[in-house]
Amino acid sequence: MLKDQAFLRIPGPTPLPPSVERAMIRPMIGHRDKAMDALIADLIPRLRPLFGTSGAVYLLAGSGTLALETALVNVTDEGDKVLHLITGAFGERFFRIAEGHRRQAIPHHVPWGEAVDPDDVRRLLQAHPDVRAVVATHSETSTGVLNPIADIARVVREHSDALLVVDAVSSLGGTPVEMDVWGVDAVASGSQKALMAPPGLALVALGERARAAMHRIQSPRFYADLRQYEASLAQSTVPFTPAVTLLFALEASLDLIEAEGLAHVFARHRKMRDMTRAALKALGVPLLAADAVASPTVTAVRPTRFTPKALLQAVRDEFGIVFASGQGKLKDEIFRIGHMGYLSEADVLQYIAALEVAAKRLDPESPLGAGIRAALEVTLA
Amino acid sequence: MLKDQAFLRIPGPTPLPPSVERAMIRPMIGHRDKAMDALIADLIPRLRPLFGTSGAVYLLAGSGTLALETALVNVTDEGDKVLHLITGAFGERFFRIAEGHRRQAIPHHVPWGEAVDPDDVRRLLQAHPDVRAVVATHSETSTGVLNPIADIARVVREHSDALLVVDAVSSLGGTPVEMDVWGVDAVASGSQKALMAPPGLALVALGERARAAMHRIQSPRFYADLRQYEASLAQSTVPFTPAVTLLFALEASLDLIEAEGLAHVFARHRKMRDMTRAALKALGVPLLAADAVASPTVTAVRPTRFTPKALLQAVRDEFGIVFASGQGKLKDEIFRIGHMGYLSEADVLQYIAALEVAAKRLDPESPLGAGIRAALEVTLA
Numbered sequence: 001m002l003k004d005q006a007f008l009r010i011p012g013p014t015p016l017p018p019s020v021e022r023a024m025i026r027p028m029i030g031h032r033d034k035a036m037d038a039l040i041a042d043l044i045p046r047l048r049p050l051f052g053t054s055g056a057v058y059l060l061a062g063s064g065t066l067a068l069e070t071a072l073v074n075v076t077d078e079g080d081k082v083l084h085l086i087t088g089a090f091g092e093r094f095f096r097i098a099e100g101h102r103r104q105a106i107p108h109h110v111p112w113g114e115a116v117d118p119d120d121v122r123r124l125l126q127a128h129p130d131v132r133a134v135v136a137t138h139s140e141t142s143t144g145v146l147n148p149i150a151d152i153a154r155v156v157r158e159h160s161d162a163l164l165v166v167d168a169v170s171s172l173g174g175t176p177v178e179m180d181v182w183g184v185d186a187v188a189s190g191s192q193k194a195l196m197a198p199p200g201l202a203l204v205a206l207g208e209r210a211r212a213a214m215h216r217i218q219s220p221r222f223y224a225d226l227r228q229y230e231a232s233l234a235q236s237t238v239p240f241t242p243a244v245t246l247l248f249a250l251e252a253s254l255d256l257i258e259a260e261g262l263a264h265v266f267a268r269h270r271k272m273r274d275m276t277r278a279a280l281k282a283l284g285v286p287l288l289a290a291d292a293v294a295s296p297t298v299t300a301v302r303p304t305r306f307t308p309k310a311l312l313q314a315v316r317d318e319f320g321i322v323f324a325s326g327q328g329k330l331k332d333e334i335f336r337i338g339h340m341g342y343l344s345e346a347d348v349l350q351y352i353a354a355l356e357v358a359a360k361r362l363d364p365e366s367p368l369g370a371g372i373r374a375a376l377e378v379t380l381a
Numbered sequence: 382m383l384k385d386q387a388f389l390r391i392p393g394p395t396p397l398p399p400s401v402e403r404a405m406i407r408p409m410i411g412h413r414d415k416a417m418d419a420l421i422a423d424l425i426p427r428l429r430p431l432f433g434t435s436g437a438v439y440l441l442a443g444s445g446t447l448a449l450e451t452a453l454v455n456v457t458d459e460g461d462k463v464l465h466l467i468t469g470a471f472g473e474r475f476f477r478i479a480e481g482h483r484r485q486a487i488p489h490h491v492p493w494g495e496a497v498d499p500d501d502v503r504r505l506l507q508a509h510p511d512v513r514a515v516v517a518t519h520s521e522t523s524t525g526v527l528n529p530i531a532d533i534a535r536v537v538r539e540h541s542d543a544l545l546v547v548d549a550v551s552s553l554g555g556t557p558v559e560m561d562v563w564g565v566d567a568v569a570s571g572s573q574k575a576l577m578a579p580p581g582l583a584l585v586a587l588g589e590r591a592r593a594a595m596h597r598i599q600s601p602r603f604y605a606d607l608r609q610y611e612a613s614l615a616q617s618t619v620p621f622t623p624a625v626t627l628l629f630a631l632e633a634s635l636d637l638i639e640a641e642g643l644a645h646v647f648a649r650h651r652k653m654r655d656m657t658r659a660a661l662k663a664l665g666v667p668l669l670a671a672d673a674v675a676s677p678t679v680t681a682v683r684p685t686r687f688t689p690k691a692l693l694q695a696v697r698d699e700f701g702i703v704f705a706s707g708q709g710k711l712k713d714e715i716f717r718i719g720h721m722g723y724l725s726e727a728d729v730l731q732y733i734a735a736l737e738v739a740a741k742r743l744d745p746e747s748p749l750g751a752g753i754r755a756a757l758e759v760t761l762a
Contacts, residue, residue, distance in 0.1 A: 100603035200624030222481035243581030
């Protein structure tokens with residue numbers, strides 16, 4: 001392992017493309033400058049296709065967690081009944097956000113590694129007809145599960161007037177999000193995952209019903225009050241000093257995404273997922289999530305013949321490759337591979353090869369070469 | 382004026398030093414990485430001298446406005462009586478934050494351009510003995526007034542049990558903030574002013590009384606809940622994905638501040654202020670604030686023989702020098718010069734010279750050379 005050489009293969013923050021790095025050091029501009037107005041006016045319409053919406057997109061300086069909180073406090077009131085479809089650590093976090101803000105949060109716990117069953121959502125909505133919002137996670141970063149948001153949205157629309165709020169932090173830009181087509185009311189995301197920008201930008205998109213709620217809701221809020229952002233956006237500006245260097249970075253990221261084309265970006269992520277999963281299966285290392293619900297951006301691996309910790313240490317020490325540990329109740333059970341953002345098939349082949357070496361060192365019976373061969377077959381397919 | 386040449390002389394965001402720019406493009410690291418723990422463990426103690434505290438300092442991803450909100454919602458509860466000492470647009474914003482969060486906010490309006498009179502604070506505290514917190518602005522960015530926080534703190538401590546919460550967004554790192562010595566309970570600031578880092582980091586420092594309040598307060602909060610940051614800090618980490626590139630930048634800024642020495646940094650800011658004020662007086666252009674209350678980081682100018690707008694346009698078009706317009710009720714009455722952060726006497730001489738040219742073009746009777754001469758005398762003094 002070379003000093004300072006680190007290959008970040010965690011589910012965010014993800015490595016920055018060179019052009020994004022360079023964008024950050026554009027000369028600073030004032031946030032009341034025409035150049036800032038032009039930047040905001042440029043960014044917002046270019047973000048809409050990622051959300052699959054013709055609606056409103058807001059940018060706040062803050063983490064993805066702020067995006068989740070902002071979506072929630074703008075479309076629900078204190079005391080409102082909110083149904084949380086919890087499939088992992090980030091579903092739990094969203095639940096705690098709702099509790100922290102005095103919503104009547106109802107948890108629906110799905111075993112970690114599985115996806116939400118829309119039939120359960122129907123049943124729950126029938127049991128709780130007064131639910132004002134349903135909160136779901138698109139790609140659950142802690143388990144690598146992609147929840148069927150389109151199906152969930154259909155059930156929510158058919159069986160309630162509840163708004164559907166979706167955490168798309170690790171899905172936006174890596175897999176299709178189709179707010180308008182699916183009927184999703186609010187989507188929250190961050191800059192540091194498939195969007196290939198540094199962490200520190202919270203993105204929130206609201207559909208028409210959510211925007212109407214935003215104007216009705218009395219929930220106390222100020223920094224997260226999207227009414228202020230909406231009023232500013234009408235002048236292509238922002239209510240508070242934005243994270244200027246991160247907006248520069250996001251603009252450069254969008255250049256890359258548009259140059260590649262969204263369809264190709266999504267196909268690349270699916271391929272990276274499929275290569276990763278094929279390799280691990282060939283190596284006989286169990287995956288947490290089933291193929292049908294596997295996220296295109298993150299894969300959770302549940303090894304049985306060595307510990308996740310030993311594997312993480314081995315690939316890091318020998319190759320400088322950084323995977324992530326598990327979170328919450330799966331902290332010591334799994335490790336996670338982030339394959340999103342500025343990552344290519346070449347990067348996947350590299351980490352699979354490294355993973356094979358580490359697996360062999362930890363488990364002499366690991367079949368050397370089988371993983372990379374399976375990945376190559378996916379590449380060639 | 383050269384293409385892309387812009388000299389940002391606004392009261393934040395301020396220009397980034399080269400080493401701060403370079404720091405932002407250090408390879409991305411994961412926020413659960415040991416390198417991040419080390420970064421947090423390095424930053425926090427180095428920030429304490431800027432706040433003048435041995436207490437707690439918290440870093441959040443977000444704007445300065447988030448810092449203000451965070452300070453308030455962690456030390457006061459809904460319904461609490463909060464006395465706001467309002468000397469300009471940012472005092473008004475803090476008042477709106479308190480209203481947005483359902484505090485019983487009591488405004489004390491001071492004419493813009495003047496400082497808070499501590500005697501008024503005493504009188505107000507006697508009239509409202511149940512005030513739970515007093516909110517003051519240190520350097521009011523919209524007027525260039527430095528409020529006498531030490532004197533205000535003395536009065537607050539003597540005449541009440543109220544906590545004192547101070548907006549130090551445009552003072553921290555440019556002029557002494559002495560939380561512990563003065564008896565200030567909570568200080569909020571941002572990264573993008575005298576700290577010479579990009580916007581997007583909110584800094585909040587709490588003294589002992591404020592930390593005790595934080596654990597007692599029931600006010601709904603999640604992203605801004607400093608109890609979570611405190612729990613994470615015990616492990617030198619952060620509860621939510623931090624703005625990694627901005628933390629890199631802040632570390633580089635602190636390197637510069639420490640290399641120069643805080644006393645010299647403050648002296649430099651005072652000198653830049655004095656040069657600026659001497660020049661404008663020599664040119665016969667009125668200043669908004671009196672010498673006794675003039676902020677070392679920002680100067681508000683109230684020209685009579687030309688409009689602020691014409692002056693802003695003139696220095697920008699001819700020299701690429703960017704001053705700021707007024708805010709709120711002084712929007713068309715003043716312009717503001719930011720002289721903080723990575724700015725030197727050389728930069729001040731440059732903008733004064735440009736200002737002289739613009740003044741002469743707009744007012745043929747403007748005494749060419751008088752301003753720069755007055756500034757040089759301050760430099761030589």
